[in-house]
Amino acid sequence: xxxxxxxxxxxxTLFMSAVxxxxxxxxxAANLPELPKGRTVVVGAGKGAAQMALAFEKLWHGPVSGAVxxxxxxxAHCNRIEVxxxxxPLPDEGGLYASKRxxxxxxxxxxxxxxxxxxCGGGSALLPSPPPGxxxxxxxxxNRALLASGAPIRAMNAVRKHVSLIKGGRLAVAAYPxxxxxxxxxxxxxxxxxxxxxxxxxxDEASRQDxxxxxxxxxxxLPEKVMRWMVSDAADAPRPSDPCFARNEVRLIASAxxxxxxxxxxxxxEGIEAIILSDAIEGEARDVGLVHAAIAREAAMRGxxxxxxxxxxxxxxxxxxxxxxxRGGRNSEFLLSLAxxxxxxxxxxxxxxxxxxxxxxxxxxxxxxxxxxxxxLLARRLDAAALLQRNDSWAAFDALGDLFKPGPTGxxxxxxxxxxxx
Numbered sequence: 180x181x182x183x184x185x186x187x188x189x190x191x192t193l194f195m196s197a198v199x200x201x202x203x204x205x206x207x208a209a210n211l212p213e214l215p216k217g218r219t220v221v222v223g224a225g226k227g228a229a230q231m232a233l234a235f236e237k238l239w240h241g242p243v244s245g246a247v248x249x250x251x252x253x254x255a256h257c258n259r260i261e262v263x264x265x266x267x268p269l270p271d272e273g274g275l276y277a278s279k280r281x282x283x284x285x286x287x288x289x290x291x292x293x294x295x296x297x298x299c300g301g302g303s304a305l306l307p308s309p310p311p312g313x314x315x316x317x318x319x320x321x322n323r324a325l326l327a328s329g330a331p332i333r334a335m336n337a338v339r340k341h342v343s344l345i346k347g348g349r350l351a352v353a354a355y356p357x358x359x360x361x362x363x364x365x366x367x368x369x370x371x372x373x374x375x376x377x378x379x380x381x382x383d384e385a386s387r388q389d390x391x392x393x394x395x396x397x398x399x400x401l402p403e404k405v406m407r408w409m410v411s412d413a414a415d416a417p418r419p420s421d422p423c424f425a426r427n428e429v430r431l432i433a434s435a436x437x438x439x440x441x442x443x444x445x446x447x448x449e450g451i452e453a454i455i456l457s458d459a460i461e462g463e464a465r466d467v468g469l470v471h472a473a474i475a476r477e478a479a480m481r482g483x484x485x486x487x488x489x490x491x492x493x494x495x496x497x498x499x500x501x502x503x504x505x506r507g508g509r510n511s512e513f514l515l516s517l518a519x520x521x522x523x524x525x526x527x528x529x530x531x532x533x534x535x536x537x538x539x540x541x542x543x544x545x546x547x548x549x550x551x552x553x554x555x556l557l558a559r560r561l562d563a564a565a566l567l568q569r570n571d572s573w574a575a576f577d578a579l580g581d582l583f584k585p586g587p588t589g590x591x592x593x594x595x596x597x598x599x600x601x
Contacts (some may be wrong), residue, residue: 181449181450181451181488182488182601183449183451183488183599183601186528186549186599186601187528187530187547189449189451189599190528190529190530190547190597190599191530191583191585192445193442193445193446193490193492193530193595193597194442194530194532194534194583194585194595194597195585196438196441196442196444196445197438197439197441197442197534197592197595198438198534198588198590199441200433200437200438200440200441200442201364201433201434201437201438201534201590201591201592202589202590203227203230203231203233203234203235203364203589203590204234204237204238206364206432206433207231207234207235207238207362207432208234208238209432210362210430210432211235211238211239212293212295212360212428214240214241214293215291215292215293215358216291217288217289217291217292217293217357218242218244218288218292218293219239219241219242219243219244219292219293219295220243220244220245220284220285220288220292220293220294220295220354220357221235221236221243221244221245221246221247221260221294221295221296221297222245222246222247222281222284222285222294222295222296222297222350222379222380223245223247223248223296223297223298223299223302224247224248224249224277224281224297224298224299224301224302224305224306224376224379225249225297225298225299225300225301225302225305225364225375225376225591226249226250226253226267226299226300226301226535226536226537226587226591227249227253227299227300227301227364227535227588227589227590227591228247228248228249228262228297228298228299228302228305229247229249229253229254229255229257229262229589230255230589230590231247231297231299231362231364231589232245232247232255232257232260232262232297233255233256233257233260235260235295235297235362236257236258236259236260243259243260244259244260244284245259245260245261245284245295246260246261246262246263246277246280246281246284247260247261247262247263247281247297248262248263248264248265248273248274248277248278248280248281248302248305248306249262249263249264249265249301249305250264250265250266250267250301250305250537250587251264251265251266251267251273252264252587253587253589255589261280263276263277263280265277265304265305266304266305267301267304267305268301268304268322268326268539268540269304269319269322269323269326270304270305270306270307270315270318270319270322271307271315272315274304274305274306274307275307275308275315277305277306278306278307278308278344278345279308281306281345281350281379282308282344282345282350282353285350285353285354285357286353288354288356288357289356289357290356290357290358291357292357292358293357293358293359293360294351294354294357294358294359294360294380295359295360295362296350296351296359296360296361296362296379296380297362298361298362298363298364298372298375298376298378298379298380298381299363299364299366299375299376299590299591300364300365300366300367300375300376300535300591300592300593301366301376301535301591302375302376302377302379303322303335303336303339303346303376303377304322305376306343306345306346306376306377306379307319307343308343308344308345308346309342309343309344310342310343310344310408310413310414311413312404312407312408313342313404313405313408317342317402317404317405318342318343320401320402320405321338321339321342321399321401321402321405322339324399324400324401325338325339325399326501327500327501328397328398328399328498328500329397329463329498329499329500330393330397330498331368331461331496331498332367332368332374332461332496333367333371333374333385334393334396334397336374336377336378336385337385337389337390337393338390338393338394338399339377340377340378340383340385340390340416341387341390341409341414341415341416342405342408342409342414343377345379346376346377346378346379346416347377347378347379347382347383347416347417348373348378348379348380348381348382348383348416348417348419348421348423348424349379349416349417350379350380351379351380351381351382351423351424351427352417352421352423354380355423358426358427358428359380359424359427359428360427360428360429360430361380361381361427361428361429361430362430362432363375363381363429363430363431363432364432364433364434364590364591364592365431365433365434365435365592365593366435366496366534366535366591366592366593367496367593368435368458368459368460368461368494368495368496368593369459370431370434370435370436370459371383372429372431373419380427381424381427381429382416382417382418382419382421382424383419384418384419385416386415386416387409387414387415387416390409391409391410394406394409433590433592434458434592435458435459435494435495435534435592435593435594435595436458436494437592438494438534438592438595439455439458439492439493439494439595440455442492442595442597443455443490443492446490446492451488451489451490451599452485452486452488452489452490453489453490453492454485454489454490454491454492455492455493456471456474456491456492456493457493457494457495458493458494458495459494459495460493460494460495460497460596461495461496461497461498462497462498463497463498463499463500464497464498464499464509464510464512464513464516465499465512465513465515465516465567466516467497467513467516468512468513468514468515468516468517468519468520469516469517469519469520471491471493471513471517471520471529471596471598472516472517472519472520472521473520474491474598475491475517475520475521475524475527475529475598475600476520476521476524476527478491478600479521479524479525479526479527479600480524485600487526487600487601488599488600488601489599489600490597490598490599490600491597491598491599491600492595492596492597493596494592494593494594494595494596495593495594496509496593496594497509497512497513497594499512499570501570502568502569502570503568503569503570503571504569504570505566505569505570505571505572505573505574506539506541506571506573506574507538507539507541507570507571507572507573507574508533508537508538508539508540508541508543508545508572508573509533509538509539509594510531510532510533510538510544510545510546510594510596511531511538511539511543511545511546511572511573511575511576511582512567512570512572513531513594513596514529514531514545514546514547514548514552514572514576515548515552515563515566515567515572515575515576516567517529517531517548517598518548518549518552518553518563519553519563519564519567521548521549521550522550522552522553522554523550523553523554524550525550526550526600526601527549527550527598527599527600527601528547528548528549528550528598528599528601529547529548529549529596529597529598529599530545530546530547530548530583530595530596530597531545531546531548531594531595531596531597532544532545532546532583532585532594532595533545533591533593533594533595534588534590534591534592534593534594534595535587535588535590535591536585536586536587536588537587539573541573542584543573543576543582543583543584544583544584544585544588545582545583545594545595546572546576546581546582546583547576547581547583548576548581552575552579552581555579556575556578556579559578559579561574561575561578563575
């Protein structure tokens with residue numbers, strides 16, 4: 180029987196294998212569009228947009244110009260494509276400027292021109308573009324309410340795209356009649372490319388009426404000005420059937436599914452069987468943590484539904500309904516909940532991390548946990564359950580020195596969760 184002597188190093192190796200499978204240089208090379216008769220303009224947004232732009236610039240055999248926006252600190256040096264930086268997860272003036280720049284880049288193009296849109300996760304916050312009568316502060320209020328609501332990403336983006344002049348396909352409309360080829364790195368459960376970064380170049384079917392129902396269902400307290408806009412016909416987003424999109428192409432170039440398969444292959448190469456639960460898990464992070472803990476306990480104690488040693492992998496995007504005032508992200512919250520569920524059950528180790536390198540608004544991608552996490556917190560006079568209750572998972576893992584900090588990865592295929600049972 181294979182034994183992993185250093186579980187953390189093993190788990191980190193699997194994470195890096197998942198990230199490598201979504202490396203921009205690798206996936207863009209296989210998805211380059213044909214050279215156009217006219218100009219090539221690149222636009223893009225997301226936490227990995229700068230690395231995508233750098234890879235495209237090196238691979239493209241023709242003139243190119245344009246601009247992309249990424250999170251502060253996630254930039255890269257490009258020679259022909261300008262890299263802008265802005266705030267995430269809440270928008271700022273930098274993002275407002277970037278949105279205007281991207282719209283200006285595609286203005287006045289012809290049918291002979293090509294727009295290459297480099298889209299990955301995180302772009303929603305990086306592209307604020309409030310409609311007439313609304314301000315950046317209004318869009319920040321919308322984002323803040325959504326992030327605290329516990330709503331799934333599909334619901335959040337249905338609202339976001341209706342309070343914007345750039346999301347929901349509007350950037351592609353601005354580029355018309357140029358052809359738009361969108362190269363998308365998906366961080367969305369189910370890999371609907373129209374939902375990545377709220378689809379600036381890709382329309383989806385969610386209507387304004389759908390968005391209003393979401394606002395009501397999740398009891399979103401939005402500014403009065405926003406609600407006045409939402410009930411007006413002017414807020415309607417472009418439909419996928421709009422002729423502006425007829426020539427456009429959408430290519431999904433990387434996803435959680437491919438990355439999880441890469442991690443599974445690496446585990447099997449080390450002699451550990453790998454099980455992928457799903458690449459599209461959603462729900463409250465703490466609830467998902469309890470389910471993973473139950474599966475791990477069953478495998479550790481009864482050898483079912485999987486025989487040990489085994490690595491259980493999953494992806495997707497959980498949510499956190501914020502009730503306390505602590506610091507943390509969805510991956511650390513998942514892990515603290517899992518740690519409570521596996522407390523004292525020997526042989527279980529886990530890593531949960533965002534593949535972009537940042538979990539929430541802190542500087543860690545996630546954290547490590549095992550069957551000793553709760554006991555080690557108690558030895559420091561810290562109550563794991565109380566920390567979880569006030570959404571203070573970051574403080575828990577920081578106190579233990581168990582935060583995982585790989586730094587910005589240059590890609591984003593959502594959350595990576597790996598639970599090793601030996």
